[in-house]
Amino acid sequence: MDFSLKEETILLKNNAARYLKEKCSSSFIRNILRDEKGFSPIIWKEMAEMGWLGLIHDEQYGGIGGSFFDLVILFEEMGKVLLPSPFFCSAILSGLVIKEAGDANLKAEYLPFIIRGEKILTMGLLDERGRYDHEQPSLEAKESSDGSYAVEGTRILVPYANVADEILVCANVRGVKAEGATLLKIHGKADGQKKIPLDTLTGEKTFAVAYKSVQVPAQSVIGAIGQGATYLSRIIPPVTILKCGEMLGGLERVVEMTVEYVKQRQQFGKPLGSFQAIQHYCVDMATYLETTKLITYQAASLLSEGIPCHKEIAMAKAWCSDAYKKSTWIAQQIHGGIGFTEEHDLHLFYKHAKASELAFGDSWFHRTKVAEEMGL
């Protein structure tokens, strides 16, 4: 057991923290959320130049071949400022899908561009009820005589569908020779694809995408037909821990802003932080923070070392989902009316905590995974 960070990690963390603090003021973030694209092209370019997008990708494609743990730390820093960007959907989700399932040609065709930020990819994992349905996709892809597919169905909550060069999906392929849950890439400007902007809690750019007989060529298939769920089952767990890293960052900022607030705010002739009820609330938040840190870093560390850790991943997401959310509830109580305004930053984290809880399975879902791992 060793809870110290490596020198390289500290360096990365400090540099990222400095960069993000300087560039991502609250008003800057809010402007991004109001902007049509939903991300800052300047920051996007700079992140690519700093090697962030390719941190865990192979050097042969322009990546750094760095450690997964370091990537979690990076997501933690991005989580502190709540930077909206296609990093997660493009470099991580889509990038890892291609890395896992794609052949050499596909990797060469996309990874270098993804890593340089020159192409943006995204994934549509959710059905119309908002379920992760890749085991039994409701999206259909029927093969035609010429080998192309006709895609039919809808995906919701597809991040950055408006700017994506390709949208990756897992569709139920009904082919001539083979069938089953299959990964497909669909061109961002494919005919018959309708993108409906969705206004959600966080305000991040996300869309419902409806496919009505959208023709995609045979080469749209990524990996083997019928293996889509298998590929995804390999990348969703590490991706979930990156989400936990981001949640950890958000939680740190919530605790920090709340403790700062109660030191300054005066009521009844004293700082709010001198009242025991407030102190205990703050300690509860600090406890959520310390425990979230440990359980997240545990999964991150084991993943980084290639040690099987399905249970630890499930424990982390289960814990983070509740800890972050509950901390924002406490923070709302402590801040009083001002925390309920749009002007104050707390709502950004309150919303982020809920969205993150619901992403990739909430605490109940992951408890079922823990129970499974325990043989119950």
Added chain:
Amino acid sequence: MKFTFTREQNEFRQEVRDFLRAELEAGTFSVHCGGLIEGSSQEFSRKMAKRGWIGLTWPKEHGGQGRTYVEKAILMEELMRVQAPIGYHFLADRQVGPAIIHFGSQWQKEHFLPRIVRADDGMRFCLLFSEPNAGSDLVAVSTTAVKDGDDFVIKGQKVWTSGGHLADYGWLLARTNMDSSIPRHLSCSEFIIAIKSPGITIRPIINMAGKHSFNEVFLDDVRVSKRFLVGQENAGFKQIMAQVDYERAGFERLMQNYPLFERLKSYVRQIGKIGFGDEFYSWIKDSIAQLEIEFNVGRLLCYYTAWTIDQGRQPTSEAALCKAYCTQYEQRLNDAATRVLGPSSQIRGETKWTAFGGDLAESYLWAPSYNLQGGTVEILKNIVALRKLGLPRS
């Protein structure tokens, strides 16, 4: 960061497990909650002593092994897993020894440390801190120790003295400066007093579980030689503040009722979905998964606290945060287990319907003490608020 153990640490853990398995097979003790206090055995402590497992973290020059707190945590985790009967040496090992090492005189070090480490006769300790008017507000102690020649004469009363009726020595906090203009936290001292001293009367207090585990202790003009004053006169509180972190920081705060968890999991697997019915089983799985997650989180906190000590840092807020979290887990474990077992969880004694050999009912009755002893959850939160978050005093 590393969340795995080194080969040496794993070997150590296995060594402890092998020892405990052998003892269990030989019938030296049996696994049941509360074994830590109720099943204490000097013989068992001696076996641990022979292996160097008492004073594991003490410096070698004081008879210890000079090993790390992480290793101590490994040892404690394994001992607590089976509730090994370590009550004889437990307090001496955990805090009396370290306090003597830090603050004790040469004579005290020579007299007590080797005997504690060997689990010699007459080395069982109890703590004489709390009083009827001084619980969380320890500074309000009114037991006095008045200098009289080469002695101090002690007069007062202590309460909640766990194991006082079994102890050989008590670790006492008493007022030595009666000047009311001096702040109270600068007017107390620590002493070691022989429980058999004339003037000491012990009266049992029966707890909610019907057990005699703690006591009232009356001190009526008890004479103690000044050689038993520990550290500086009137520096008692400063010394205690350094000691309590060690008292708070361990697996004994997370695993006092751990056998319940193991038994619960076995029971659930044995009865299965068919025995419970789909809906109840669904709730049970969810509850157990939550307990498993909470236990693992607590475990990480315990190792993190131990590691902090190994880095040479005073783990004040880490230990407080850890303990507050851990004891609350113990209480939730009890509660969940009773709900899985249902009405039969309340049956005590040895009947064929008693759940988990009576441990479940007993543990539920001991549960309020988990969040109170050694620093209540509320006091611990105050400490974290002040020390970690830098909030102003309320």
